[in-house]
Amino acid sequence: MSHSCPKHLSHLVVTPGTAVDLGAIDPRQVDFLGDEDKVRARLNEDAIAIDRLQDRLYGEGKRALLVVLQGTDTSGKDGTIRGVFNATGPLGVTVTAFKRPSEEELAHDFLWRVHKAAPRRGTIGLFNRSHYEDVLVGRVRNLAPKDVIEARYDQINDFERLLTENGTVILKFMLHISKDEQAERLQERLDDPGKNWKFNAGDLEDRKLWGAYQKAYETALSRCSTTHAPWHIVPADRKWARNAIVAAIVRDTLEAMDPRYPKMPWKPSDFKIV
Template identity: 45%
Template sequence: MKGPLERYFVKPGDALDLGKMDTSEKTVFESVTKDSYLPIADRLKVELRELQKVLYAQSKHRVLVVVQAMDTGGKDGCVKNVFSGIDPQGIRVQAFKKPAEEELAHDFLWRIHQHVPRNGGMVIFNRSHYEDIIAVRVKKLFPDEVWKRRQRHVLEFERMLAEEGTTIVKLFLHISKDEQKKRLESRLANPAKHWKFNPDDLSDRARWADFMKAYEEVISKTSTDLAPWYVIPADRKWYRDLVVAQIMVNTLKGLNMEYPKITWDPKSIVVGD
């Protein structure tokens, strides 16, 4: 990763300190404001839509986008705002909730593997296999050796996907604890958003420091050349969306895709009356 977005790229092996990262900065689009970002967002949406058309038509590459964040971090909004212009035939959003009984009866990657993209497809994971490391570690659902083992398995799983032709982009939408408080209070104040509020979010909030430590370690140890992590300042929703859209445009351009070449001459075709 080169250019302005490199500041959000987690280099393999580098230590990560989320507490030192400014969650409200807007360095990449410094001159842009909340009142002026829409034309840029629209341009990036068009670029992303056109690139996805080639991805689908060529049916050679597969793209997996992993989106993680703390509660209220903006996963749903980011996915909706950035990817809404894409042809539904070529994209799918898969949300992962608490594992169901059937899923718990299998290995932890069983429910994940069946949803990875096929040739020509793009799949967005709203939460992912990383929940089975982070939540297990912070909430102490299993002994430590379980999440440590899973961390190793995730590296191997993602390497397999990448070597089989899947381009993987992992996004951590990083908000501050103060911003989370504002967003939780906003949900409580708006009856139309009550359904989005889960009292369990407050118990997770009380473990904020533990979650940050867990994310720091897992992101540092699982950001690889084949499956890189980006940590994106997400207090400003509009800025978050611009950065994610730009990362996706750059990623798809990097695949050097092209429409399939035809083996016939269009000029020789006559469509009858």
């Protein structure tokens, strides 16, 4: 395994086998990060470092990194991708936004479309929502029988183990926001004409089921945080802190992977450009 996490962020990792209580985790408590200006500066440094490390990963071409972003509506999945990977070269990064399954996808097992989107060796894959929708929305909205949902937790763990055993390191981030913060962000989408397009009336229906979704997340986090694919609960009410936390963990993990450019069977001095 090549997962790594800065010591001051280690408490954000969900220890495998432990029960999660999201109500006991304050989405605004980020004092452990220190001075905001310094944190923002480090975020920029981390973003540049991630780009450099991704280039080495691409050159090596033997392993991949999968970053899974989950969270309730307005938790900042898009913003995290922009804030953390804005400096990363586009050739080595893929972003997959999982929406409602198509008829073709529904005709296969629930992981079929996810496996197709897994990052190729040498790249970083970003999942904006993921296979966890099938034990979150699927559970809350009763989209499948209870026994089918129940079986999916072990199937997800097996699937993620398959990926890791074949060279893909997995980082999973649950962007944890408060119900009050969500209300402010939804209102902002209504008040700002430039953000009206982001508003979806369906989000209000999901908001009515806030408690059910929180319990569904707690179950998924508890059942599917493993040594090979750990979950991190990121306090996400403050956007700068959210981005800084994800960037620091991604950078640390890439540095632990320590990708190397391949050695060439020739010397540059053997050639002369004329």
